[in-house]
Amino acid sequence: xxxxxxxxxxxxxxxxxxxxxxxWLADSFIVPAGISRGQPLLLHSFQLGFLEDHLARDPExxxxxxxxxxxxxxxxxGKTTLASAxxxxxxxxDSPIFLPNFRGAITAPTxxxxxxxxxxxxxxxEAVERDDLKLRKxxxxxxxxxxxxxxxxxxxxxxxxxxxxxxxxxxxxxAGLLPRQSExxxxxxxxxxxxxxxxxxxxxxxxAPEYNEIINNPDRRTAVHxxxxxxxxxxxxxKVWAKANPGLGKIKSRRxxxxxxxxxxxxxxxVEFQVxxxxxxxxxxxxxxxxxxxxxRAYDEEAKPIPGESCFVGLDLGGSASxxxxxxxxxQSGVIQTLGAFPSAELDLYARGKRDMVGTTWVDCAARGELxxxxxxxxxxxxxxxxxxxRIGPHPVLSLSCDRYRDAECxxxxxxxxxxxxxKYRGTGPKDGDNDIxxxxxxxxxxxxKLKRSLLLEASMGEADVKVAATGSMxxxxxxxxxxxxxxxxxxxxxxxxxxxxxxxxxEYEVTVI
Numbered sequence: 061x062x063x064x065x066x067x068x069x070x071x072x073x074x075x076x077x078x079x080x081x082x083x084w085l086a087d088s089f090i091v092p093a094g095i096s097r098g099q100p101l102l103l104h105s106f107q108l109g110f111l112e113d114h115l116a117r118d119p120e121x122x123x124x125x126x127x128x129x130x131x132x133x134x135x136x137x138g139k140t141t142l143a144s145a146x147x148x149x150x151x152x153x154d155s156p157i158f159l160p161n162f163r164g165a166i167t168a169p170t171x172x173x174x175x176x177x178x179x180x181x182x183x184x185x186e187a188v189e190r191d192d193l194k195l196r197k198x199x200x201x202x203x204x205x206x207x208x209x210x211x212x213x214x215x216x217x218x219x220x221x222x223x224x225x226x227x228x229x230x231x232x233x234x235a236g237l238l239p240r241q242s243e244x245x246x247x248x249x250x251x252x253x254x255x256x257x258x259x260x261x262x263x264x265x266x267x268a269p270e271y272n273e274i275i276n277n278p279d280r281r282t283a284v285h286x287x288x289x290x291x292x293x294x295x296x297x298x299k300v301w302a303k304a305n306p307g308l309g310k311i312k313s314r315r316x317x318x319x320x321x322x323x324x325x326x327x328x329x330x331v332e333f334q335v336x337x338x339x340x341x342x343x344x345x346x347x348x349x350x351x352x353x354x355x356x357r358a359y360d361e362e363a364k365p366i367p368g369e370s371c372f373v374g375l376d377l378g379g380s381a382s383x384x385x386x387x388x389x390x391x392q393s394g395v396i397q398t399l400g401a402f403p404s405a406e407l408d409l410y411a412r413g414k415r416d417m418v419g420t421t422w423v424d425c426a427a428r429g430e431l432x433x434x435x436x437x438x439x440x441x442x443x444x445x446x447x448x449x450x451r452i453g454p455h456p457v458l459s460l461s462c463d464r465y466r467d468a469e470c471x472x473x474x475x476x477x478x479x480x481x482x483x484k485y486r487g488t489g490p491k492d493g494d495n496d497i498x499x500x501x502x503x504x505x506x507x508x509x510k511l512k513r514s515l516l517l518e519a520s521m522g523e524a525d526v527k528v529a530a531t532g533s534m535x536x537x538x539x540x541x542x543x544x545x546x547x548x549x550x551x552x553x554x555x556x557x558x559x560x561x562x563x564x565x566x567x568e569y570e571v572t573v574i
Contacts, residue, residue, distance in 0.1 A: 078111035080156035081149045088154070089145075092180075092187040095313055101184070106133075106287065106306040107142050113283035114146070114260060115157065124258040126283040128249065131262050132236070132275060133287040134304055134339045138311050139262045143231055144181040146260070150229060151206035152192045161209035163255065164229040167216075167244055169237040171201045174214050177233060178204050225251035230259045236266020237344075245270050264336060267343040288339035295330045295338060296321060304338040328354060328501030329526070347526040349497065349536065349548055354504050355521065358396075363510040365390040371455045372561065373448070373481070374553030375462040376546045377441060377469060378402075383431075384439040385520070385546035386448050387554040391458065391561065394503070396511040396554075398547050399451055400425065401444045404433035416542050421519050430516040441473035449479060457481040458561065461553035486553055490533035496552040497526055497534045499559035509555075520547035 082103045089101040103111070116125035131139055143166075149155045150162045168174040181204065182195050193206045204212035213225070230248035238244055249259055265272055265288065278284045289295070289304040301317045302308050308317070317337065324333035331347040334340035365371070370391045378384035378401075385400040402412055402422070409422040409431070416422070425431035432447065434440040462470050464485035474481065486492045503509050511517075523543035526534045536552060538545055 076112060077115040077117075077157050078108055081111060081115070081145070082108055084149070084154070084156055085145050088188065088190075089148075089184050090187050091141075092183045094311065096310065101141075101145065103142070103145075104138065104307040104310065106285070107138060110142070110283075110285045111146070113285070114258065123256045124281075126258070126281055127252070128259045128261065128274065128278075128282040130235075130275060130278070130282065130284045130286070131260070132265055132285070132339060133306065134264060134312075135336045136312050137287075137305060137307065140176055140180050140233075141184075143177045143233065143260065143262060144184055146229070147177065147181050147204070147212055147231075148184060148193070151204065151210040151212065152190075153207050159210075159228060162206070162229075163211055163225075163227050163257075164231070165213040165215055165225055165227050165248070165251070166231040166233060167248060168233040169239070171214070171216055173234050173237075174216075175201065177231065178202070178212065178214055226254045227251045228255045228257040230257065232259070232261045232263075234263040234266075235261045235271040236263040236268050238266075238268040238271060240269060242268070242270070245274070264339045264344075265341055266335070267345060272341070286339075288341070289334065291341055293338070293340070295334050295340075296325070300338065304340075326505065328498075328505050332528075345528050347528060347534070349521055349524050349526055349552070350501065350504055354501075355518075357507075358504055358509040358511055359513050360510045361512050363395045363512055364393075365395045365455060366393050367454075369393060369455060370458045371452060372458055372554050372557035373452070373460045374550040374555070374557065375460055375470065376549040376553070377462065377466050378439045378546055383544055383546040384434075384441060384444050385516075385550045386444070387547065387550040388448075388452060389503075389509075389554040389558045390455065391558070394508040394510050394558075396509055396551070397451065398430060398511075398514050398517050398551070399444075399448055400431045400516050400547055401434050401439055401447070402431070403436050403439045405435075405437040409433070416544055417540075418519060418544070421515065425516045425519070428515055430514060441469065442476035445473055445477040445479055449477065459484040459557050461486050461557050463487070484557060486556070490529060490531075490535055493535040493552075494533040496556040497536065500552045500555040503555045503559055517547050517551065520545050520551075524548040 085101045091097055091099050091101055110131050113126050114129040118125045133139060147164060149157045150159045152158060166174050166177050178195055185192060193204050196203050196205055201214045201216060203214055230251055232244060232248055252259060274282060275284055275286055287304055287306050289300050293300045305312055308314060320337050321333055324330045329347045331342055335342050335344040372389045374387045376385045383400045383402055388397045409426055413419055413422040422431060434443040460481040461484040464487055467485055523539050524545040525537045525539045527537040528534055536545060536549060
């Protein structure tokens with residue numbers, strides 16, 4: 061298949077390797093998929109700018125001007141296509157940057173990630189009925205073979221990948237997802253020594269410390285092309301979308317961004333949207349339980365339960381250092397109330413606040429009636445439950461949810477406090493934890509939650525993270541070793557019971573008239 065070079069590209073006479081490569085790509089290939097499918101493979105200005113740096117040569121020794129080049133953008137902005145095009149440029153004989161006996165390799169957090177660029181290179185060739193390169197599957201995970209000795213290896217996902225290679229080009233895809241203390245970046249850099257090669261790093265920022273250090277503090281031989289939103293930017297602002305997504309509307313549609321943001325907002329957390337679609341400097345494996353805007357919309361200083369309505373209670377049992385906390389959610393009004401307690405022995409509330417790195421927060425919570433002290437060196441749960449029962453007053457308790465691993469302690473305390481509330485046991489693992497977190501977000505996003513502003517709850521929410529596993533399941537976790545998230549734990553237990561009850565099908569009665 062023969063393609064004609066676009067008039068726009070012909071206006072500029074190619075002067076650099078990047079220009080020559082761009083001209084060849086536009087003449088030789090078409091976009092195989094996406095909103096530009098079937099059109100000539102024209103590089104966007106941000107892609108061409110990146111290639112200018114990556115292919116630039118040092119005038120003194122002829123080696124790479126930049127040993128390492130980084131292209132960090134949000135997802136689905138042509139990073140894979142660009143890397144594939146560069147591989148084709150090095151391995152296809154009619155390319156202006158063809159390198160005989162080329163040696164390259166790609167690595168990534170997993171073999172699946174590492175296969176994407178080679179597979180895309182083959183897709184570009186097949187779209188124009190070319191067969192310059194072959195994708196070999198043996199030995200696993202495979203490699204691309206080309207004319208005149210060209211070889212592009214696909215490396216495994218092991219932490220020592222890249223060690224012992226001699227490469228003209230080393231690509232690390234999805235570098236932001238590399239595990240901590242991975243040797244990969246150093247290994248691939250060392251692999252370019254013998255051939256005076258270069259390293260190309262791509263991917264969203266993620267939370268890989270080594271990758272982010274390169275982005276934030278590049279040396280003089282590192283070129284960083286970063287397109288990202290800042291942490292303080294409004295993720296709902298289309299101007300922020302355009303700032304972080306070069307070529308928005310040409311590679312990734314604006315409608316997709318609208319849909320992705322709406323989906324994130326309704327889920328209760330925009331962290332994933334900011335990480336993947338805006339490349340913001342946030343951790344993709346950490347979220348807030350509730351964003352402050354969502355929490356503050358539930359604030360109502362007139363919020364009061366309906367007289368006599370039933371309620372659900374979530375209980376998180378503490379110890380000598382941790383807080384014992386409870387959250388009450390009323391069945392009809394959706395009103396939420398919280399209560400916490402520390403043992404009075406050994407440390408006063410001021411000293412505890414200093415130890416927990418929250419200043420005078422515990423003292424202030426006590427002054428507001430949200431926190432009190434029990435006797436002993438460990439929180440007396442019976443005393444706590446007695447105070448909790450007073451706060452609940454004449455409202456039937458439909459269930460008390462607590463950690464199943466502390467059921468004996470809970471039952472003993474309830475017996476001492478002479479309470480007979482129905483018990484509901486929950487786990488903190490990915491099954492129950494994920495369900496409880498989603499229920500909490502659902503309750504607040506639906507507008508059913510109402511509460512007076514609680515300093516105790518805000519303090520706990522600020523210390524709580526939601527840890528997101530690779531499977532997408534969520535668990536509540538401490539943001540640092542001294543964090544006090546006990547109230548947040550009790551909140552998700554109570555909200556989960558509330559949502560479970562509201563989702564239950566209404567009872568059906570059959571009446572037989574005799």
